[in-house]
Amino acid sequence: MKTEVIIIGGGLMGSSTALQLALRGYKCLVLDREYPGRHASGVNAGGLRRLNRHPAEIPLSVAAAKIWLNIRDLLDSDCGTQFPGQIRVAENESDMQKLEARARQVEKLGYHHEEIIDREELYQLVPALSPHCLGGLMCRDDGFGQPFHALTAFRYKASSLGVEFRIGARVDQVDQFKGDWRVQTPVGSFKAPILVNTAGAWAHQISQNLGEPVPLSPGSPMMMVTERIPRFLDPVLGAASRKLSFKQMPNGTLLIGGAHMAKLDFNRERTEIEWRKLAVSARTVLALFPQLKDVRIVRSWAGVEAFMPDHLPVIGPGLEPGIFHAFGFSAHGFQLSPVVGQVLAQLIAEGMSEFPIEAFTIERFSSAKLISKQKVV
Amino acid sequence: MKSHYSLVIIGSGPAGLAAATLAADHGLDVALLDEQNQPGGQIFRNMESMPASRVEILGGDYQRGQELVEAFRASDAHYFPETRVWSLNTQGEMGLIEQGMARMISADKVLIANGAMERPVPFPGWTLPGVMYAGAGQILFKQAGLVPMDGVVLAGSGPLLLLLAWQYIRAGVTIQAILDTAPLTNLLRALPHLPRALMAHHYITKGLEYQNEIKRAGVPIIKGISSLEAQGEMSLERVSYRKGLQRQQIETQCLLTHFGVIPHVYLSRAAGLKHHWDHHQQCLRPVSDEWGETSSRTLFIAGDGGGIGGARSAEHAGRLAAFQILYQQEMLTKQQRNQLAKSDRQWMREDLHIRPFLERLFHLPPALLNRLPDNTIVCRCEEITAGEIRREIASGHDHSNQVKFITRSGMGACQGRQCSQAVAQIVADQSNQVISSQSLYRVRPPVASLSLGQLASLFPEEQE
Ligand SMILES: Cc1cc2nc3c(=O)[nH]c(=O)nc-3n(C[C@H](O)[C@H](O)[C@H](O)COP(=O)(O)OP(=O)(O)OC[C@H]3O[C@@H](n4cnc5c(N)ncnc54)[C@H](O)[C@@H]3O)c2cc1C
Ligand SMILES: Cc1cc2nc3c(=O)[nH]c(=O)nc-3n(C[C@H](O)[C@H](O)[C@H](O)COP(=O)(O)OP(=O)(O)OC[C@H]3O[C@@H](n4cnc5c(N)ncnc54)[C@H](O)[C@@H]3O)c2cc1C
Numbered sequence: 002m003k004t005e006v007i008i009i010g011g012g013l014m015g016s017s018t019a020l021q022l023a024l025r026g027y028k029c030l031v032l033d034r035e036y037p038g039r040h041a042s043g044v045n046a047g048g049l050r051r052l053n054r055h056p057a058e059i060p061l062s063v064a065a066a067k068i069w070l071n072i073r074d075l076l077d078s079d080c081g082t083q084f085p086g087q088i089r090v091a092e093n094e095s096d097m098q099k100l101e102a103r104a105r106q107v108e109k110l111g112y113h114h115e116e117i118i119d120r121e122e123l124y125q126l127v128p129a130l131s132p133h134c135l136g137g138l139m140c141r142d143d144g145f146g147q148p149f150h151a152l153t154a155f156r157y158k159a160s161s162l163g164v165e166f167r168i169g170a171r172v173d174q175v176d177q178f179k180g181d182w183r184v185q186t187p188v189g190s191f192k193a194p195i196l197v198n199t200a201g202a203w204a205h206q207i208s209q210n211l212g213e214p215v216p217l218s219p220g221s222p223m224m225m226v227t228e229r230i231p232r233f234l235d236p237v238l239g240a241a242s243r244k245l246s247f248k249q250m251p252n253g254t255l256l257i258g259g260a261h262m263a264k265l266d267f268n269r270e271r272t273e274i275e276w277r278k279l280a281v282s283a284r285t286v287l288a289l290f291p292q293l294k295d296v297r298i299v300r301s302w303a304g305v306e307a308f309m310p311d312h313l314p315v316i317g318p319g320l321e322p323g324i325f326h327a328f329g330f331s332a333h334g335f336q337l338s339p340v341v342g343q344v345l346a347q348l349i350a351e352g353m354s355e356f357p358i359e360a361f362t363i364e365r366f367s368s369a370k371l372i373s374k375q376k377v378v
Numbered sequence: 379m380k381s382h383y384s385l386v387i388i389g390s391g392p393a394g395l396a397a398a399t400l401a402a403d404h405g406l407d408v409a410l411l412d413e414q415n416q417p418g419g420q421i422f423r424n425m426e427s428m429p430a431s432r433v434e435i436l437g438g439d440y441q442r443g444q445e446l447v448e449a450f451r452a453s454d455a456h457y458f459p460e461t462r463v464w465s466l467n468t469q470g471e472m473g474l475i476e477q478g479m480a481r482m483i484s485a486d487k488v489l490i491a492n493g494a495m496e497r498p499v500p501f502p503g504w505t506l507p508g509v510m511y512a513g514a515g516q517i518l519f520k521q522a523g524l525v526p527m528d529g530v531v532l533a534g535s536g537p538l539l540l541l542l543a544w545q546y547i548r549a550g551v552t553i554q555a556i557l558d559t560a561p562l563t564n565l566l567r568a569l570p571h572l573p574r575a576l577m578a579h580h581y582i583t584k585g586l587e588y589q590n591e592i593k594r595a596g597v598p599i600i601k602g603i604s605s606l607e608a609q610g611e612m613s614l615e616r617v618s619y620r621k622g623l624q625r626q627q628i629e630t631q632c633l634l635t636h637f638g639v640i641p642h643v644y645l646s647r648a649a650g651l652k653h654h655w656d657h658h659q660q661c662l663r664p665v666s667d668e669w670g671e672t673s674s675r676t677l678f679i680a681g682d683g684g685g686i687g688g689a690r691s692a693e694h695a696g697r698l699a700a701f702q703i704l705y706q707q708e709m710l711t712k713q714q715r716n717q718l719a720k721s722d723r724q725w726m727r728e729d730l731h732i733r734p735f736l737e738r739l740f741h742l743p744p745a746l747l748n749r750l751p752d753n754t755i756v757c758r759c760e761e762i763t764a765g766e767i768r769r770e771i772a773s774g775h776d777h778s779n780q781v782k783f784i785t786r787s788g789m790g791a792c793q794g795r796q797c798s799q800a801v802a803q804i805v806a807d808q809s810n811q812v813i814s815s816q817s818l819y820r821v822r823p824p825v826a827s828l829s830l831g832q833l834a835s836l837f838p839e840e841q842e
Contacts, residue, residue, distance in 0.1 A: 036777055043783055149783035157773075227830065228791055243842055271650055274823055276465060276473055276482070276833070281842060283834035294831030299791060300822035 004030045004165075006349065007184060008197040009172045009207055012042035013148075013335060014327045015199035016155035017342030020075075023162035025350045030193065031164060032186060034171030038152040040201050041334070044304035046224055046246055046258040047148045048237060049336045051114050052087045052140040053103065055313060057360035058337070059112055064356065065340040066114075070142065075339065078154035081147030083251065085235040088118070088126065088137040090289065096241035100138040114140050129233045131289050138241075145237055145248055148335055155338075172200070175210045182323055195349055197325045202267075202307040204315075204328030208363070213320050215329070215366050216310050221265040221272045221303040222258065222332050225279060228297045229253030243285045255296065257282055260332050263303035272303040306332050316344055316361040325349060326363055379458060379476060379483065383409045385703055386472065386485035388463050388645065391419020392689045393681025393696035394491035395446045400700040402455035404709055409485075410455050411474065413462040413826070417447050420493050420513075420682075421689045423520040432523055435548045437541075439689065446693070464824035466490075466649045468674040473824065473836075480832035487676060487703045490646055490664075491696060494639035494682035497661070498796045499534075499746060500764075502607040502754045504635070508614030512542045512636035525551045526632045531617050533557035533606055534636040536740050537581075540588040542636070547595045554628055555598045557619055559637070561743050562602040568738035575735035578728055581688075604745070608633055638740055641683050644795070644825040649677055653815045658737040659686055660747075661799070662815060668723065670699030678703060691729050694722040747800065748807035756804070757797040759790020767804055776809040778802045782819050794819045 006022055008015045011033035019029045037043075049069050051062045073079050091097040100117060107115045118139045124130060126139075156166060167188060174185040181192035198207045205217035234249040244259035261278035265271075279301060287294055309315065309329040314337075316327045325348060327341050334341070340356070347354040385401055387394045390412035398410040410417075418425040422443030425433075433440045450457075458476060465473035470485045496513040503509065512532060518524040525546060531554050532543055543556055575582065592599065605620040609627075618627040640661035647653060652665040652673035663685045670678040680699040681692035698719055705715040750756065752765030762785045770784050778801045781787060787801055788794030802817040811817070 036775075036780055038780070038783065149780075153775075153784060226789075273467055273650070274465070277837045277840050280833050280836040281840055283830045285842075286830060287834050294834070295829050297791075298824055298828050298830060298833060300789070300793060301824065302820075302822050 002028045004028055004191065004193040006030070006195040006197060007032065007182065007191055007193040008199060009184065010198070010200035010204070011037040011156070011166055011168075012040060012199060012201050013152055013155065013338035014201075014330070014341050015197065016152060016159055017338045018197055018199060018327065018345045019164040019342075020155055020159040020162065021342040021346030022349065023159055023164050025346055027349070029159075029164045030191060031159075031166045032170035032172055032184065032191070033166070033168055036168050037156050037166065038149050041304045041306040041330075042152045042201075043149045044224070044302060045148045045335050046256060047081075047145045047335060048087070048246055048248075049082065049084070049144045049146055050087050050140070050237070050333070051336070052089060052138065052143055052239070053115075054333075056106070056110060057313060059107070059110060060357055061337055061340045061344070063112065063114065065337050066143070068339040069146065069336070072146070072151075072339070076151070076154035076158050078150065080151035080154050081251075082144060084142040084144035085237070086126070086139055086141045087143035087237040087239065088123070088139045089239045089241050090123070090130070090137045091135045091241045092133060093135065097135050099241050100136070104138055116141070126236055127234060127238065129290060129292070131291060134289070139236070143237065146335070151335070151338075172207065175207065195323050195325070197327070197345060198319070199327050201328060202305045204307055204326065208319070208326065211319060211321060211324060213324075213363055215315060215363060217329055218308050219265060219267050219305055220308045220332075221263040221305050222260045223263045223274060223279060223282075223301060223303045225257045225282065225298050225301040227255040227257070228299050230255070230296055238289070240285065240289065244282070245285050247286060247289075254299070255293070257286055259285065265303070265305065267305075270305070272305065274301050274303065306330070308332070314361055315363050316341060317358050317363065318348060319363060379409070379456075379481065381483050383407050383456070383483070383485045384707060385409070385487045385489065386411065386470075386483065387489040387491055388466075388472075389419065389491035389493055389681070389683065390414070390417040390450075390457070391421065391491060391493045391681060391692060392446060393493070393683070393692035394419065394489070395450045395696070396693040397489055397491060397680060397696035397700040398455040399446075399450045399453045400697050401704060402453040404704050406704060406707060406709060408455040409458060410450075411458045411461040411463060413460065415459045417450060417457065417459075418443055422447070423517060428520070429523075432519075436520070436545055442689075462826045463645060464826040464828045466645050466677070468649055468651075468676055470676040473828070475826070475828065475832060480828065480835050482836060486707065487678060489670065489678045489680060489696075489699050489703065490683055491679075491681045491692075492642045492645055492683045493692075494686060495642045495795070497637045497640045498799065499635070499637040499742070500750060500754055500756050500797070500800050501635075501746070502751055503609055503614070505755050505758050506608050506610055506614045507612070508610065508631050509608045509633045509635065512539055512634040513639070515634045516542050516545070519545065519549070525549050526634065528552035529554050529630050530632040530634060531555050531557065531628055531630045532634050532636070533559065533603075533617065533619075535560040535742065536636055536638040537585060537736070538639065539636040540585065540592065542634070543592050543597065544588045547592065547597065553597045554630055555600055556592065557603045557606065557617070558599055558601045559603055559606060559743065559746060560601070560740060564739050564741055567741070568735050571735040571738060574731045578732035581732050581736070604743070606635075637742055637746070639682065639686055640799075641685055643683070644793075644821060646672070646677075646679060646683070647821040648823045648825050649674065651677060655813055655815050655817070656685065658734070658741070660742055662818060668698060668726065669702035670695060671702060687729065687733070691726060694725045694729075697722045698726070744807075747803040750800070750804070756800050757785075757787035757790065759792050759796070760786045762787040762797075764804060767801060768808055771805055771808045776805060776811070778805050778817060778819050781805060788819045793822065793825070
């Protein structure tokens with residue numbers, strides 16, 4: 002059977018799209034320059050968070066949360082998911098006001114998943130927390146999963162439905178050939194009528210090649226993990242006015258993130274840890290849990306992720322027929338991934354999606370495109 | 379400690395000591411850091427506070443250690459003991475823990491002289507109490523005068539195993555047997571390199587001397603053994619192995635193993651230096667030249683951390699790196715450098731003659747590295763077996779990083795130092811790949827222990 006869809010990038014977005022297309026009977030080929038999960042999808046913090054999403058992302062995120070709660074139905078694996086809730090902690094009055102305003106905003110949009118919790122409940126849920134906090138904003142069944150396991154589960158399920166994955170297949174060139182899209186890679190050239198660009202932090206190279214440039218900037222958020230310590234924390238914590246994502250994993254290790262960026266040499270694909278910023282991360286953790294000061298850091302790392310200027314992804318058709326994009330998840334794509342696959346599969350199979358995706362069009366950068374074209378002239 | 383030096387040297391073994399003394403004597407502003415509490419490195423560990431009787435047992439090399447340390451102490455180099463480096467980059471910035479306190483310092487040039495570590499080789503039963511590495515055994519002796527109980531068994535291969543046996547015999551320990559895992563064919567492969575090796579004959583005469591004394595003491599050396607296993611319920615009760623077609627066993631409560639030493643590449647890898655896989659030494663090595671220059675202008679490497687050459691080579695390599703740094707810092711002209719470095723270069727060149735012979739003689743049989751039984755633990759921190767690893771390889775995870783992500787092997791407290799090589803070997807073997815510089819787990823800093831509180835104390839000026 003002839004390949005109907007070529008997907009560039011076998012991260013979560015590409016694999017999820019392949020799975021949803023295969024469920025709809027499409028023959029897909031996923032090309033990845035590396036092994037699957039080499040980049041953002043394999044090394045992220047695994048946070049499953051609706052909490053504090055941009056309003057435009059809420060419908061997708063709410064739908065994704067439902068899928069994650071029963072992820073085994075889709076992927077035959079629970080992907081290490083747990084749903085102890087996520088909380089943004091208020092450390093002072095102005096934090097609390099900020100969170101209350103946020104809760105009202107979400108209510109107004111017709112959603113009820115973000116709830117204010119008072120001081121008493123906060124300390125019931127997180128007894129180990131430093132006593133200065135005043136309350137928080139909580140999504141009760143947010144949680145976390147294990148990203149590399151989730152990615153693998155997407156890939157296995159998609160493969161079992163006939164999706165072909167090729168590694169070491171870096172797409173260097175895209176063009177049109179007798180009505181098909183054709184891609185050149187070191188392992189051969191491939192063609193299909195439909196092309197999906199889920200190339201993560203490299204997606205702008207593909208879209209540039211298609212004549213659809215976007216202001217994507219690759220960035221590399223850092224993470225740290227500590228030695229195992231006895232269980233003291235269930236929910237995933239963030240803070241209202243600090244960069245933090247903090248959780249205790251089932252095995253007792255602490256996972257500390259917060260979107261502080263490493264130095265990135267994009268061309269050499271090398272990241273270098275910025276201890277200066279991780280020191281801030283460590284101070285944030287100790288401000289909330291001073292008792293952790295002697296806990297040892299076992300590893301730190303950074304993953305390469307695509308950031309858009311407005312921190313919203315591009316999801317939808319490209320400017321040319323047969324092109325579809327999903328990239329630029331700006332460090333919060335793990336949670337959205339099951340739904341992003343659905344959106345693209347619906348667009349490809351039915352020409353439209355049940356989800357509102359106007360905020361994510363690639364056209365929103367068209368003016369930028371015009372400007373950059375004018376510069377060349 | 380200042381926040382900046384012209385030259386920081388990491389490691390006070392023969393390489394670091396020689397380099398520090400030389401650079402300081404030429405007027406360079408040098409700091410020498412080491413996590414140990416006294417200078418000397420692995421070979422001359424605990425030298426300054428060791429009783430004379432123990433020095434006597436350890437053998438003649440200690441004389442040389444004394445000279446190195448004395449020259450260093452007399453120099454103007456700054457010395458910081460109990461100072462561990464946990465991060466390093468190509469801008470010459472380093473994260474340290476100095477006697478419990480975290481700090482960041484920088485240098486125009488950094489010489490990595492962090493030496494070697496014992497090659498970790500998992501085998502059935504290696505995690506049982508009573509089984510340990512010979513190097514660890516030797517450290518206990520050097521540091522605290524502790525020796526194993528009578529009846530200890532030594533197994534593995536490499537010069538250090540013989541050295542340790544010789545030292546134990548001199549300390550009055552009864553060794554039941556030395557089980558040599560080097561295949562008998564190694565000698566055949568090594569022999570053609572013997573004539574050249576004789577140009578550096580001091581090694582060979584020394585090796586023969588050890589062997590003779592071990593024999594004289596009545597310790598059996600059983601050559602060409604395979605399928606080594608440590609067995610016991612709660613702790614080691616016996617060692618089992620195959621000799622020819624027969625399986626044999628020895629009752630013992632203590633087994634010390636040694637499978638050679640490999641460069642301690644964690645700092646050099648964390649710094650992003652270029653490395654290559656050395657198929658003869660069966661390990662990863664940083665790419666460097668005769669002068670210790672690496673793929674970074676700022677970072678130099680000398681001694682066993684750059685590739686295994688032993689203590690004497692380390693000393694000369696340290697001096698060569700120091701000469702090159704002095705030249706680059708414009709404290710020596712090229713001519714002066716060449717003139718002064720003449721005998722060190724000569725020594726290094728001659729020393730290279732012995733390497734092909736030794737490397738072939740002590741080459742580890744591949745089966746030891748990649749044919750582990752499925753139920754053998756490979757990652758001892760996370761208790762992951764060879765079978766679990768093979769299962770994931772079979773389902774398509776054919777890089778050690780993927781195996782790590784999916785099984786957690788290498789994610790424990792030792793940061794993969796113990797299993798990185800073994801997992802890479804198993805992956806390469808099962809997926810028919812040739813092992814390469816890309817085969818090991820990616821290095822995730824910090825490369826040494828660092829607490830949240832220590833990290834939090836750094837960069838106090840930095841805001842959200
Ligand atoms: C450290 C970190 C923490 C994060 N934490 C969270 C979190 O807690 N919660 C959350 O929801 N999200 C989180 N994210 C974000 C999330 O990981 C990403 O949004 C998501 O994985 C993006 O998936 P992707 O498929 O677009 O990208 P990727 O996983 O990067 O996949 C893109 C793939 O495309 C391939 N590719 C690129 N160019 C080409 C080419 N030319 N030809 C062929 N293949 C190509 C790449 O090799 C790569 O495998 C985090 C990200 C990072 C880095
Ligand atoms: C356990 C062991 C025992 C050995 N015993 C002998 C022996 O008895 N005789 C012999 O001939 N050879 C021995 N060797 C071989 C040894 O590698 C060389 O003989 C010689 O010591 C190499 O000299 P060097 O200067 O390159 O490194 P070393 O002598 O190994 O010195 C390196 C120094 O760097 C320090 N260091 C490492 N990492 C850091 C860090 N991150 N921060 C701060 N300091 C750091 C170490 O504490 C050490 O003192 C031994 C090797 C090992 C691994």
